Amino acid sequence: MVKEIDNLYRTYSTYLQEKYGEKVYKLPINLPVTCPNRDGTLGHGGCTFCGEMGTGFENLPYHYKVKEQIEKNMEYISKKYKANKFIAYFQDFTNTYLPLKDFKNYITDALQKNIVEIAISTRPDCIANEHLIFLKEIQEKNNVEISIELGLQTVNYHSLKKINRGHTLAEYIDAVLNIKKYGFEICTHLILNLPWDNMDDVIENAKIISALRIEQVKLHALYILDNTVMGEAYKKGEFEIISDMEYQERVITFLEYLDSKIVIQRLIGRAPEENSLFVNWDRSWWAIRDEIHEKMKKENRFQGKKASYLGGKARRYKKF
Numbered sequence: 001m002v003k004e005i006d007n008l009y010r011t012y013s014t015y016l017q018e019k020y021g022e023k024v025y026k027l028p029i030n031l032p033v034t035c036p037n038r039d040g041t042l043g044h045g046g047c048t049f050c051g052e053m054g055t056g057f058e059n060l061p062y063h064y065k066v067k068e069q070i071e072k073n074m075e076y077i078s079k080k081y082k083a084n085k086f087i088a089y090f091q092d093f094t095n096t097y098l099p100l101k102d103f104k105n106y107i108t109d110a111l112q113k114n115i116v117e118i119a120i121s122t123r124p125d126c127i128a129n130e131h132l133i134f135l136k137e138i139q140e141k142n143n144v145e146i147s148i149e150l151g152l153q154t155v156n157y158h159s160l161k162k163i164n165r166g167h168t169l170a171e172y173i174d175a176v177l178n179i180k181k182y183g184f185e186i187c188t189h190l191i192l193n194l195p196w197d198n199m200d201d202v203i204e205n206a207k208i209i210s211a212l213r214i215e216q217v218k219l220h221a222l223y224i225l226d227n228t229v230m231g232e233a234y235k236k237g238e239f240e241i242i243s244d245m246e247y248q249e250r251v252i253t254f255l256e257y258l259d260s261k262i263v264i265q266r267l268i269g270r271a272p273e274e275n276s277l278f279v280n281w282d283r284s285w286w287a288i289r290d291e292i293h294e295k296m297k298k299e300n301r302f303q304g305k306k307a308s309y310l311g312g313k314a315r316r317y318k319k320f
Contacts, residue, residue, distance in 0.1 A: 003165075004297075005290050005293060007300065008255075008293060008296045008297065008301075008302050008303065009255050009264045009296075009303035010260065010261070010262065010263050010264060010303060011263070011264060012216070012263050012264060012265040012266070013094060015216075015263045020085050020116055020121070020277070021084060022083075022084065023075045023081065023082075023085070023152055024083065024085045024086065024087060024116065025081060025083045025085075025086055026086070026087045026089040026119065027069070027070055027073040027074055027077065027086050027087065027089060027105045028069075028089050028091045028296055029066055029069050029070065029088055029089060029090050029091065029106075029110065029114075030064075030069065030071065030091070030092050031066075031090060031092070031093075031095060031098070032097055033092070033093050033094060033095055033097055034093055034094070034097065035093050035094045035097060035123065037048075043139075043258070044080060045157060045287065046317050048162075048164050048228060048230040048233075049163060049199055049222065049223075049224065049225065049228060049229075049230045050225075050228065054167055055311055060144075063293045065109065065112055066106055066109035066256050067109050067112065068112075069075075070086075070088060070110065070112050070115070071138055074086055074112075074310070075222065079140075083173060084114060085114055085116045086114055086116065087115070087116065087117040087118070087119050087147075088110035088115050088117070088118045088119070088123060089114075089121070089315075090106070090107075090110075090118070090119065090120045090122070091121050092120075094122050094126045095120050095121055095122050096120065096122040096123075096126050096127045096128075096131050097122070097123070097249065100131070100134070103131065103134075104134055107120075107134070107135070107138060108138070111138070111142050111144065115144060116144060116145060117144060117145040117146070117147060118125065118135075118138070118144060118145070118147075118150055119146075119147045119148075119149055119187070120135075120141055120146075120147070120149065121149040121151070122148065122150065122151075123150070123151055123166075123167065124150050124151075124152065124167055124171045124172040124175035124176075125166070125167045125171040125175070127148065127175060127179070129178070130177065132178065132181075132182045132184070133182075133186075135182070135184065136182050136183075136184075139184075142221075142319055145185075146184045146185075147184060147185045147186070147187060147215075147216070148185070148186050148187070149186075149187040149189060149218070150175060150176070150180050150186060150187070150188050150189065151189045152169075152172045152188050152189060153165065153190060153191045153193060153194070153195055154190065154197055154201060155172075155201065155204050155208045155315075156194075156196070156197050156201045156203065156204075157169045158196065159196040159197050159201070160196050160204075162194075162196050163194065164229070166225070169207065169208075169284060172188075172248070173212065176212050176214065177212075178248075179256075180203055180213075185215040185216060185227070186214050186215055186216065186219050187214075187215070187216035187218055187265060188209055188214050188216070188218070189217075189218045189220060190205055190209075190217065190218070190219055190220065191219075191220045191221070191222050192205070192220075192221070192247065192254060192275045193222050193241065193246075193247050193250065193293035194219055194222060195222075195239035195240065195241065195242075196239075199249075199250065199253060202250045202254050203252055203253060203257050204252045204256070204303065204313045205254060205265075206253075206255075206256075206257035206258040206307075207309060208250075209258065209259075209262065210257070210258055210259035210262065210307060210310055211266050211310065212244045213259075214262060215224070215263060216262065216263040216264075216265055217258070217262055217264055217265065218265040218266055218269075219251060219261070219266060219267050219268060219269075220269040221268050221269065221271075221280055221288075222241065222278075223269075223271035223272075223273055223276055223278060223279045223280065224275065224276065224277045224279075225243075225272075225277065225280040226275045226277055227234025227275065231277050233261070234278065235277065239301045240279075241278060243281070244280075244281040244283060247268075247293060248292050248295060249287070251267050251292055252292060252295060252296055252299075252301050255301075255302070255303040256301055256302070256303070256304070256305045256306040256307075257306050257307055259304060259307050260302075260303050260308060261304075262303075264303070266289075267288075267289050267292055268280065268288050268289055268292075269285065270285050275293050285288060299303060301304055
């Protein structure tokens with residue numbers, strides 16, 4: 001049954017239902033791993049917006065073994081949502097930034113009953129062929145899907161430098177092309193309200209993601225933590241955050257220029273309120289999401305409406 005929202009954009013929940021024949025839920029897994037942009041390999045402190053907890057602020061502590069985290073999360077989700085199939089999601093920091101032996105052990109430990117997919121979040125410059133070869137073996141031997149989540153944040157390489165990302169657009173493109181050789185689906189993470197990006201960057205995000213045939217996208221709104229480089233700059237008034245209405249317009253415009261086949265995991269993320277200086281304009285994420293839906297319906301806007309540049313359609317020529 002097609003939900004009304006599926007007429008606006010391709011939702012992740014419907015995609016999973018179609019792929020696996022029933023509801024599927026992600027189980028977050030936390031590993032004792034860091035990032036080359038934090039430990040001195042590329043830099044210290046990570047991205048200017050990144051806190052000590054990373055993104056998995058609601059995850060179980062990593063002192064629990066992978067199997068224990070899966071069991072505890074599976075028990076909770078099963079009771080709450082009546083789910084029977086799950087995705088083991090290695091979420092926080094850079095999960096391929098480990099000795100290969102440790103990486104293999106953690107992934108193997110996630111091969112539990114009712115796990116139909118393993119999703120691995122990482123940086124574009126931290127996944128090598130040795131990881132991909134191993135994951136392909138896991139996929140083929142265990143009949144489990146593999147997906148890679150790549151943090152890009154923006155295609156604007158000037159903004160990437162501004163936030164101390166430690167890589168440029170080129171490393172992302174290279175990672176995508178390499179991953180695609182192994183047939184894994186890719187989910188790209190983007191922040192649509194970085195202070196140094198404008199609507200042109202939003203549109204270019206959609207175009208590059210589409211041209212590279214990325215399968216999934218996860219959108220975030222920037223949140224600002226205290227005791228971070230960006231947090232200190234924010235307190236000094238060195239930049240401003242766009243309004244929530246402008247963020248909504250950016251999301252909708254992004255969707256309009258995005259290939260209609262790409263799955264949208266989410267339009268706006270949740271964030272920790274503790275030690276935060278700015279989170280979602282002091283509003284609930286679902287209220288902003290619902291307003292995006294209403295605006296799209298009212299204005300007859302939908303994913304792919306302006307994606308007329310794909311498949312050679314953007315070519316220009318003179319008629320004789």
